[in-house]
Amino acid sequence: xxxxxxxxxxxxxxxxxxxxxxxxxxxxxxxxxxxxxxxxxxxxxxxxxxxxxxxxxxxxxxxxxxxxxxxxxxxxxxxxxxxxxxxxxxxxxxxxxxxxxxxxxxxxxxxxxxxxxxxxxxxxxxxxxxxxxxxxxxxxxxxxxxxxxxxxxxxxxxxxxxxxxxxxxxxxxxxxxxxxxxxxxxxxxxxxxxxxxxxxxxxxxxxxxxxxxxxxxxxxxxxxxxxxxxxxxxxxxxxxxxxxxxxxxxxxxxxxxxxxxxxxxxxxxxxxxxxxxxxxxxxxxxxxxxxxxxxxxxxxxxxxxxxxxxxxxxxxxxxxxxxxxxxxxxxxxxxxxxxxxxxxxxxxxxxxxxxxxxxxxxxxxxxxxxxxxxxxxxxxxxxxxxxxxxxxxxxxxxxxxxxxxxxxxxxxxxxxxxxx
Amino acid sequence: xxxxxxxxxxxxxxxxxxxxxxxxxxxxxxxxxxxxxxxxxxxxxxxxxxxxxxxxxxxxxxxxxxxxxxxxxxxxxxxxxxxxxxxxxxxxxxxxxxxxxxxxxxxxxxxxxxxxxxxxxxxxxxxxxxxxxxxxxxxxxxxxxxxxxxxxxxxxxxxxxxxxxx
Numbered sequence: 037x038x039x040x041x042x043x044x045x046x047x048x049x050x051x052x053x054x055x056x057x058x059x060x061x062x063x064x065x066x067x068x069x070x071x072x073x074x075x076x077x078x079x080x081x082x083x084x085x086x087x088x089x090x091x092x093x094x095x096x097x098x099x100x101x102x103x104x105x106x107x108x109x110x111x112x113x114x115x116x117x118x119x120x121x122x123x124x125x126x127x128x129x130x131x132x133x134x135x136x137x138x139x140x141x142x143x144x145x146x147x148x149x150x151x152x153x154x155x156x157x158x159x160x161x162x163x164x165x166x167x168x169x170x171x172x173x174x175x176x177x178x179x180x181x182x183x184x185x186x187x188x189x190x191x192x193x194x195x196x197x198x199x200x201x202x203x204x205x206x207x208x209x210x211x212x213x214x215x216x217x218x219x220x221x222x223x224x225x226x227x228x229x230x231x232x233x234x235x236x237x238x239x240x241x242x243x244x245x246x247x248x249x250x251x252x253x254x255x256x257x258x259x260x261x262x263x264x265x266x267x268x269x270x271x272x273x274x275x276x277x278x279x280x281x282x283x284x285x286x287x288x289x290x291x292x293x294x295x296x297x298x299x300x301x302x303x304x305x306x307x308x309x310x311x312x313x314x315x316x317x318x319x320x321x322x323x324x325x326x327x328x329x330x331x332x333x334x335x336x337x338x339x340x341x342x343x344x345x346x347x348x349x350x351x352x353x354x355x356x357x358x359x360x361x362x363x364x365x366x367x368x369x370x371x372x373x374x375x376x377x378x379x380x381x382x383x384x385x386x387x388x389x390x391x392x393x394x395x396x397x398x399x400x401x402x403x404x405x406x407x408x409x410x411x412x413x414x415x416x417x418x419x420x421x422x423x424x425x426x427x428x429x430x431x432x433x434x435x436x437x438x439x440x441x442x443x444x445x446x447x448x449x450x451x452x453x454x455x456x
Numbered sequence: 457x458x459x460x461x462x463x464x465x466x467x468x469x470x471x472x473x474x475x476x477x478x479x480x481x482x483x484x485x486x487x488x489x490x491x492x493x494x495x496x497x498x499x500x501x502x503x504x505x506x507x508x509x510x511x512x513x514x515x516x517x518x519x520x521x522x523x524x525x526x527x528x529x530x531x532x533x534x535x536x537x538x539x540x541x542x543x544x545x546x547x548x549x550x551x552x553x554x555x556x557x558x559x560x561x562x563x564x565x566x567x568x569x570x571x572x573x574x575x576x577x578x579x580x581x582x583x584x585x586x587x588x589x590x591x592x593x594x595x596x597x598x599x600x601x602x603x604x605x606x607x608x609x610x611x612x613x614x615x616x617x618x619x620x621x622x
Contacts, residue, residue, distance in 0.1 A: 061597055061598075061599055061621075063619060063621055074481065074524075075481070075484065075522075075523065075524045075525065075526060076481070076484030076485045076526060077484075077485070077525070077526075082525070082610075085610045086609065086610050086613040086614070087610075087613065087614050103481070104481075111485075157523060158523055159521065159522050159523040159547055172546075173523045173547055174523060174547065174550065175523050175524070175525035175528070175547060175550060175551035175554060176523075176525050177525060177551070177554035177555065177608075177609045177610065178550055178551075178554060178609070181609055181613060181619070184613065184618070185613075185618040185619060187618070187619060188619075189599050189619060189621060191597070223469050223471075223517050223520055224469070224516055224517035224520070224543055224545070227517065227543060227544075227545060227546060228546045257517060257520060257545055257546065259546050312469070399478050399481065400477070400478040400479045400481070401478065401479070401481050405479075418473070418521065420471055420473040420474065420497075420521065421473070421474075421497045422473055422477040422478070422479060422497045423473055423478060425478070425479045426479070427477065427496075427497050
């Protein structure tokens with residue numbers, strides 16, 4: 037007698053019209069698709085390879101120019117032209133240069149609501165799961181197949197339930213909590229599974245921190261991270277979308293592969309050391325390591341509260357001589373809000389260099405490639421060797437607070453030492 | 457479908473940045489020019505050892521990280537005919553199937569560089585001729601076998617006009 041269902045099983049059951057259970061393969065219609073300019077072939081090139089002529093549901097799709105934005109070379113500029121031409125011909129919404137990282141853009145513009153099935157051409161599409169949807173990353177052929185047919189095959193994933201309890205202490209953030217979990221699970225601890233976040237601890241986490249939690253799910257191999265919806269979710273969606281939605285929760289007797297408690301009370305500032313996100317240590321273990329480039333931004337931590345936290349630490353201080361601080365607002369919306377509330381001026385006054393909204397230097401194609409022998413601390417999600425464009429650079433991942441504190445001192449620094 | 461080849465060995469957690477570094481992102485339209493850079497940051501000598509028809513043999517969690525399909529396309533471009541690993545990352549697994557590269561989850565712990573392997577996809581069996589061992593593996597899901605049989609997702613769509621899932 038089968039028991040209850042997880043959030044992922046419920047969403048895939050509804051979308052496929054079957055009684056979907058972990059391990060099965062179902063055919064289903066995604067509610068929303070998006071693709072970016074980050075990989076060759078582009079999704080629109082794969083669309084041509086699959087002999088696509090028209091996008092079945094253009095209103096359920098967006099293209100986002102974020103990885104190399106504005107374009108660093110003539111060749112990339114030509115790809116952007118091709119994306120604009122395709123979007124115009126097919127009647128698809130295109131978010132052009134300067135709009136921001138796809139994961140911020142599609143959520144801020146109200147394309148994503150709870151209970152839906154979302155496909156993105158970026159591996160960090162799991163980020164959108166903070167809005168209680170099943171969102172996963174795909175290669176361009178899978179995106180193209182869904183563009184053409186309106187359908188895709190899905191393997192129904194198992195779920196690991198993460199029970200969030202307690203409250204983060206000052207100087208500690210969702211980034212630290214999720215880095216600790218990534219270390220606990222390892223790079224393949226959740227392969228093909230969903231990390232489902234629930235529990236009383238969520239109430240203390242804003243939407244922006246929940247996006248950070250879901251964003252790192254892929255670094256454990258997970259298909260998706262899904263956060264339960266509540267008043268915080270509803271308030272964030274208010275004014276962004278008119279699409280009606282219903283929150284999805286797991287049944288109490290659902291079959292979970294594993295249960296883990298994330299006790300926010302116990303979290304310390306953490307850092308992923310070179311060359312893997314799972315190589316996590318407390319900041320106290322690596323404090324004092326010289327830093328040449330500090331980066332605040334990306335789909336992990338490029339939101340308003342991230343910039344504000346950095347500004348709080350940098351206010352009245354200066355970036356250390358010998359260290360560069362790059363700030364990449366995650367989206368135009370974030371940049372505008374940070375300009376209005378004084379965050380941008382505070383960061384500029386401290387010596388920050390602004391990079392246009394988008395992926396910035398994270399993927400190693402432009403706007404902040406580190407030099408040989410240099411050390412970077414970034415609020416991003418990946419630090420594989422060569423990730424930022426130079427295999428001779430060392431990359432540390434941390435919260436925007438750790439990045440800002442390290443920019444001030446020029447060495448990896450526990451942000452609590454700079455807080456009053 | 458039976459594939460015979462010589463093993464090219466890699467370890468655990470070979471992610472897509474190690475398959476092809478993101479600094480080559482802007483050159484990914486020209487796959488042939490990128491094959492010398494395959495696995496460059498993980499094992500700089502490996503690309504030069506690959507001969508057409510070889511099989512890639514890896515450990516746990518092969519292909520984690522980015523969604524770049526180029527990772528799977530480049531492995532095919534280099535002449536490798538299948539990837540055998542203890543486990544695959546989800547997106548890489550789908551990408552491999554979509555470009556027509558068999559991705560086989562099996563116990564690779566006893567396989568070494570230069571071992572001669574014969575992989576029978578339909579039977580779910582690998583023969584290690586060098587070590588005289590037979591190793592069974594769980595059959596691929598039906599939809600995956602259909603797509604592989606057609607030569608990848610583009611060929612599958614050209615043939616059926618959409619997904620054909622039986």
